[in-house]
Amino acid sequence: MSLRRVFKETSDGFRRAWGSCLLSILTIAFFLLLLGFLALVSANIDHFKQTLNDRLQLQVFISGTLDDQEIGALSQRISRIAGVTKVTFVSREMAAEEFQREFGRELFAALEVNPLPSSFVVRLGIAGESEGRIKQIASRIEEEAGVDEVVYHFQTLFKLQRYASVAATTSWILLLFVTLGSLFVVSNNIRLVISARKQIISTMRLVGATPGFIRTPLILEGTLQGAAGALLAGAGLYFVNSILAQLVPGLLQLPPESLIILFVLGCFLGFLGSLLAIKRYL
C-alpha cells in the first residue's frame, strides 16, 4: 500500500467522522493535561522537599577567644563527625554583613560594637533522618572545646517535610492511576470510533483488503489523534504553568523536554489505543 494512499485514507477518516475524531482528540488532550499538571505538581513537591533538605543545617557559635589556627582545627574536628558534609566558617564581619542585609543598616549603626559571634554553618547529609539523630550530632559538636552553642530549628522543617512526603506520594500514585485510566479511556474511545466502522471493516475484508491495508490508516489516524491531543494539552499546560508561575514565585517551570515527552506520550496513547481497538476486528 502506497504512503499516499495511507495518508489519503487517514485524512478521509478524519473528514468522514470528524465529530468522533474531535471527541477522541479532546479526551486525549484532557487526560494529558491532567497528567502534565499532576507531573508538574509532583515535580514541584519534590523540588520543595529538596529545598527543605538543603536547609538541614546547624549553626555552631564559637568562642570569641579562638585564634585562626584554633578555628581551623575546630573546623577540621567538626568535619570528621559522622553525618556532617560541609562546614563553612562565618566570621563576625560576615555575620554583621548578613545581619545588615536582612534587617537594614540603621539598626546595626545604632550599636557601637559588633555583638555577633563567629560561627560555623554545618551542613548535614542526612536528609530524611530522624530528629533524634540530628540532636545527637548537635550534642557531639557541642562537646568540642571552643564551641559555645549549637542552634537548630528543625521542628517546622521536619513537619513540612512530612507533609511534602505525603503530598509527593499521593501525587505520584494519582499520576499512575491517571496514566492507566487515560490509556483505558482513550483506548475505549477509539474502540467506539472503530466499532462504528465494524461493518465497513468486514466489507473491506470481503473485497480482498489485507488486515494491514485496513489497519494502517486506522492506526495512523489514532496516532495523529494522540499527537493533536498532546499539542492541545501542551498548549494548555504551558498556559496554566505561566499563570501559576506569576502567582507562585519560585515555582518550578516546565522544561521544554517535558512537552516533547507529552507529545510522544500522546502519540503512544493514540497508537496503542487504536492498536488495541482494531485487534478485536482484525
Place this chain on the structure above:
Amino acid sequence: MVELQSVRVTYANGEGIDQITFSVAPGELVFLVGPSGAGKSTVLKTIYMDKLPDEGHVVVGSYNSLFIRKGEIPFLRRKLGIVFQDFRLFADRDIFENVAFTLEVIGARQKEIKRLVLRALADVGLSHKARKMPDELSGGEQQRVAIARAIVNEPLLLLADEPTGNLDPDTASGIMEVLLRINTRGTSILMATHNYDMVQRYRGRIIKINNGRLVA
C-alpha cells in the same frame, strides 16, 4: 475454474451443508436455488473462504481450501466479485470511492482507477451518480453500485447472494438484466436465490439445494 468436492460445513447448532459437489466453468451462469436456510450462503462462504470446509475441498483458480494459508485469503477474494442482498456499500464514502476501493486494495494507479471505475459505473448505468452518497440512492441503484464494485476488477467469478432479495420485481428484473449483460461479456456468475420462478425466466444452469444438500 471453481470446484467444490464433497464439501461439508457444520455449524455449532448442527446445521450446515454436506456432500456439496459442483463446479462453475469460465463464462458460465449458475443459479443456486433453495429456500431460506437451505445452505446457499454457506456454499458461497466456502467459495470466498469465509468458512473452510470440515470435509471435502474447494478450488478457486490456483487456490485450494486444503492448502490455503490465512494470509492468502485476501488475495483469493481479489479474484472474486461478491454482491450481497444488503448491498454492503461503504456508507462513509461516495459511489465513485466505493467502486474504487476494490482497485485501491490491489494497488492500482490513480489514473487506472479513474478509468476502470467510470467504465464499471457506465456498465451499471450510474455514471451520472458517481459523486452521490449511498444513502442518496434507491435500493436498486445501491445494488448496481455493489455490482459495479464487484466487477470493476474483472473477477474470475461473480458471487451474488440473493442480489434481488430486497428489491421490488421491476427493480429485480433490472438487476438481473445487468448481471446477464456482465455474463454475456464472459464473466462467470454464481447467483444464490430463493426465487425459483424468477430464475426459470433466464438461461443458465440451475442447482437446487435443500437442507444443506444438493437435490436433483
